[in-house]
Amino acid sequence: MTIARDEIGQRSETVRRANLSAIVRELHGQGPLTRSELVARTGLTRSAIRGLIGELAVGGLVTESPAASLGMPGRPSPLVCPDPEGAVVLALDIEVDSLAAAVVGLGGEVLDHIRVDRPRGHSSVEQIADDLGQLVGVLRARRSGWSEIAIGVAVVGVVRRADGLVSMAPNLGWTDVPLGARLERVLGSEAPIHVANEADLGALAEVRRGAARGAEHVLFVSGEVGVGGGLIVEGQPFTGVAGYGGEIGHMPINPAGLSCRCGSVGCWETEVGAVSLLRRAGRPPHSGRAEIDGFLRDAEAGSPTALRALAETGRWLGIGLAGLVNVLDPRLVVFGGLFGRIHPFVAETVDAELDRRALAAPRRLVRVVAGSLGAEAPLRGAAELAFEPLLADPAMWMRRRDVESSRDAVLPLRRVVA
Amino acid sequence: MTIARDEIGQRSETVRRANLSAIVRELHGQGPLTRSELVARTGLTRSAIRGLIGELAVGGLVTESPAASLGMPGRPSPLVCPDPEGAVVLALDIEVDSLAAAVVGLGGEVLDHIRVDRPRGHSSVEQIADDLGQLVGVLRARRSGWSEIAIGVAVVGVVRRADGLVSMAPNLGWTDVPLGARLERVLGSEAPIHVANEADLGALAEVRRGAARGAEHVLFVSGEVGVGGGLIVEGQPFTGVAGYGGEIGHMPINPAGLSCRCGSVGCWETEVGAVSLLRRAGRPPHSGRAEIDGFLRDAEAGSPTALRALAETGRWLGIGLAGLVNVLDPRLVVFGGLFGRIHPFVAETVDAELDRRALAAPRRLVRVVAGSLGAEAPLRGAAELAFEPLLADPAMWMRRRDVESSRDAVLPLRRVVA
Numbered sequence: 001m002t003i004a005r006d007e008i009g010q011r012s013e014t015v016r017r018a019n020l021s022a023i024v025r026e027l028h029g030q031g032p033l034t035r036s037e038l039v040a041r042t043g044l045t046r047s048a049i050r051g052l053i054g055e056l057a058v059g060g061l062v063t064e065s066p067a068a069s070l071g072m073p074g075r076p077s078p079l080v081c082p083d084p085e086g087a088v089v090l091a092l093d094i095e096v097d098s099l100a101a102a103v104v105g106l107g108g109e110v111l112d113h114i115r116v117d118r119p120r121g122h123s124s125v126e127q128i129a130d131d132l133g134q135l136v137g138v139l140r141a142r143r144s145g146w147s148e149i150a151i152g153v154a155v156v157g158v159v160r161r162a163d164g165l166v167s168m169a170p171n172l173g174w175t176d177v178p179l180g181a182r183l184e185r186v187l188g189s190e191a192p193i194h195v196a197n198e199a200d201l202g203a204l205a206e207v208r209r210g211a212a213r214g215a216e217h218v219l220f221v222s223g224e225v226g227v228g229g230g231l232i233v234e235g236q237p238f239t240g241v242a243g244y245g246g247e248i249g250h251m252p253i254n255p256a257g258l259s260c261r262c263g264s265v266g267c268w269e270t271e272v273g274a275v276s277l278l279r280r281a282g283r284p285p286h287s288g289r290a291e292i293d294g295f296l297r298d299a300e301a302g303s304p305t306a307l308r309a310l311a312e313t314g315r316w317l318g319i320g321l322a323g324l325v326n327v328l329d330p331r332l333v334v335f336g337g338l339f340g341r342i343h344p345f346v347a348e349t350v351d352a353e354l355d356r357r358a359l360a361a362p363r364r365l366v367r368v369v370a371g372s373l374g375a376e377a378p379l380r381g382a383a384e385l386a387f388e389p390l391l392a393d394p395a396m397w398m399r400r401r402d403v404e405s406s407r408d409a410v411l412p413l414r415r416v417v418a
Numbered sequence: 419m420t421i422a423r424d425e426i427g428q429r430s431e432t433v434r435r436a437n438l439s440a441i442v443r444e445l446h447g448q449g450p451l452t453r454s455e456l457v458a459r460t461g462l463t464r465s466a467i468r469g470l471i472g473e474l475a476v477g478g479l480v481t482e483s484p485a486a487s488l489g490m491p492g493r494p495s496p497l498v499c500p501d502p503e504g505a506v507v508l509a510l511d512i513e514v515d516s517l518a519a520a521v522v523g524l525g526g527e528v529l530d531h532i533r534v535d536r537p538r539g540h541s542s543v544e545q546i547a548d549d550l551g552q553l554v555g556v557l558r559a560r561r562s563g564w565s566e567i568a569i570g571v572a573v574v575g576v577v578r579r580a581d582g583l584v585s586m587a588p589n590l591g592w593t594d595v596p597l598g599a600r601l602e603r604v605l606g607s608e609a610p611i612h613v614a615n616e617a618d619l620g621a622l623a624e625v626r627r628g629a630a631r632g633a634e635h636v637l638f639v640s641g642e643v644g645v646g647g648g649l650i651v652e653g654q655p656f657t658g659v660a661g662y663g664g665e666i667g668h669m670p671i672n673p674a675g676l677s678c679r680c681g682s683v684g685c686w687e688t689e690v691g692a693v694s695l696l697r698r699a700g701r702p703p704h705s706g707r708a709e710i711d712g713f714l715r716d717a718e719a720g721s722p723t724a725l726r727a728l729a730e731t732g733r734w735l736g737i738g739l740a741g742l743v744n745v746l747d748p749r750l751v752v753f754g755g756l757f758g759r760i761h762p763f764v765a766e767t768v769d770a771e772l773d774r775r776a777l778a779a780p781r782r783l784v785r786v787v788a789g790s791l792g793a794e795a796p797l798r799g800a801a802e803l804a805f806e807p808l809l810a811d812p813a814m815w816m817r818r819r820d821v822e823s824s825r826d827a828v829l830p831l832r833r834v835v836a
Contacts (some may be wrong), residue, residue: 158779168777168778168779238651238656245745245747245780247780250740250744253673253741254672254673262777263774263775264740264774319673322682324745327665328663329663329665356681357670357683358682359576361576362663
């Protein structure tokens with residue numbers, strides 16, 4: 001939120017910090033912008049922008065390049081760039097089939113990235129934290145001189161955001177697992193760790209950097225073995241009070257249906273998840289990513305069995321989505337993960353079910369699209385989550401870093417932040 | 419939101435208005451409070467409170483009674499009361515079986531109220547607006563000297579809040595009906611008209627004045643013939659971008675089920691609405707309120723048929739509610755309308771289905787209770803909706819009224835506002 005100076009009538013520290021935040025948020029989200037574009041986007045005066053950019057440059061968060069001439073009349077406006085090395089975060093992702101780690105710079109650039117397969121099935125939190133620790137070790141070895149300001153973690157489970165407790169992750173076999181605390185110990189980092197559900201983070205990433213960029217009211221529907229949902233309302237994640245919301249895979253949709261891993265019967269996930277899709281196609285339902293790849297190759301080759309399976313899954317996708325459209329009234333539905341990959345095959349069926357089952361008013365306003373970040377959406381969202389405190393108050397963060405740097409000068413054994 | 423003076427560092431017009439708003443909101447919501455209680459609730463200083471109360475008293479919104487001694491040591495603190503006659507709103511309610519109108523004063527007191535039966539079935543918007551106009555005429559005749567500052571309207575339909583267009587109300591036979599515009603013409607009032615869905619407003623009323631008072635994250639589930647939902651997130655109504663959200667009655671819950679009035683099949687409403695309850699009890703399903711009353715008397719007398727019907731409806735209530743708990747993660751579910759009346763009979767079944775079908779984490783945190791405002795919840799919520807602009811900026815409203823009063827002094831034919 002930009003607070004214009006004259007709205008308060010007096011310049012104040014609160015206003016200065018809000019304005020720094022508005023500028024850093026724009027640069028992080030949009031990439032390089034001219035000073036003139038920043039004036040237009042923030043509503044601040046040209047002289048205010050100049051002063052604030054100066055502070056951010058001294059603070060190491062932005063750089064300015066010489067005035068770019070855009071073929072427009074008038075004085076060319078200097079180009080302001082977020083400095084990717086000025087502040088980096090560590091992003092981690094725990095999926096059913098894989099683990100990933102990345103170093104992401106201010107502005108969203110992925111500076112380094114590793115993803116490794118993990119065997120399906122249950123793993124202890126100790127095992128997974130150790131595996132992630134090894135990935136982080138590789139990243140540190142490959143590229144020296146960086147230190148994360150925060151760590152964001154995406155996980156296929158229901159998460160209590162306050163402390164990163166995973167209250168339930170059936171695909172990992174976890175109940176009330178203190179993932180945040182465990183990672184804190186294993187990674188040995190002083191940076192704060194933020195853990196959230198992978199679909200919530202996928203939604204955030206698609207809104208900030210993907211197919212839903214700039215959209216205000218988005219439902220992200222992500223399917224693999226499990227089905228997760230992330231809701232963005234007025235540009236901000238909506239997760240319920242404690243972060244347990246969005247478990248759309250566990251809407252009862254077919255009370256005469258199959259048992260679900262969650263203990264209920266006929267959840268949406270039992271009709272639209274990867275297991276039911278493979279079963280409908282006559283393939284081993286509990287196999288991994290390779291089986292899905294083979295199935296999709298069959299579908300592309302026009303296999304009638306594969307296409308029939310997709311049609312049936314598409315029908316159930318549309319049925320459940322109609323309910324979500326009626327309840328949540330989103331403008332844009334983004335299919336992520338497996339659903340993003342099958343979108344071309346199911347789009348028509350899904351639209352037809354929406355026409356038939358959703359109420360006319362919200363139906364008219366909603367579009368269903370495939371995500372553009374693919375399997376990396378949750379990891380990118382984890383980075384966005386980790387950047388959030390910096391974006392909300394860059395002044396506080398620059399001051400804290402100055403304090404830590406001066407302490408580091410006295411105690412050279414401490415790792416230098418940034 | 420209270421903005422403390424020292425947070426900004428400087429007194430300013432924005433701060434003064436926000437502080438006036440905080441005080442009026444407290445008094446409207448809580449009723450009479452001592453100055454000391456206002457200090458505690460708003461975080462403002464005693465001298466700031468004194469000055470602001472003075473302004474509000476001159477503006478006619480509050481009165482002060484002599485210092486009340488509360489048996490506490492120290493100087494007794496004057497009691498500040500919202501003046502119900504200082505600002506009144508007109509609240510209207512369009513239900514399937516009835517129409518209602520009320521005059522509600524600041525602080526939420528219902529100063530006058532009429533509810534009349536309406537025959538079930540389709541009616542033109544002209545007919546309903548005329549009927550409401552007659553009710554308002556009766557209210558005006560019964561009590562002179564008042565004029566509403568705003569009009570709030572609850573309607574059993576999907577509403578575009580910006581202009582009060584009812585995009586769909588199957589029980590009235592309406593599609594894209596300009597209710598707001600029609601009421602403006604019929605009521606001949608200069609006060610702004612705010613139209614919203616009746617379940618959204620029922621939720622607002624239960625949070626402000628009913629069973630969910632003070633709760634932050636509430637799902638209101640209201641059943642009669644149709645089933646509506648209202649969601650409160652962090653104390654504020656959540657309705658989707660254009661106000662179409664919350665149509666929980668039209669979640670597909672039983673794809674092998676009955677056709678729904680909305681054109682879909684197996685919506686939640688077809689399993690839990692009044693029609694299916696009466697049908698299960700062997701009574702004429704499309705009859706009115708008297709039939710429901712008879713059915714509930716049977717249930718209270720222990721009729722096995724009635725209790726069996728309630729058990730089956732309770733089971734479907736629990737199934738759908740489990741999905742909503744998983745998706746929305748509310749702390750409190752409030753049953754309104756018919757669901758509030760049957761709550762004592764279905765509470766156990768609903769809880770058992772939630773235990774069985776909702777995910778453990780959100781399940782642990784949620785309670786299901788009956789609303790305390792009964793059938794009047796939507797009407798009370800319509801009043802709250804109409805008060806909102808005054809609560810948000812009492813200073814603006816007092817100034818506008820002063821301007822209009824001085825104009826009225828010159829043009830005595832205009833109705834004096836307040």
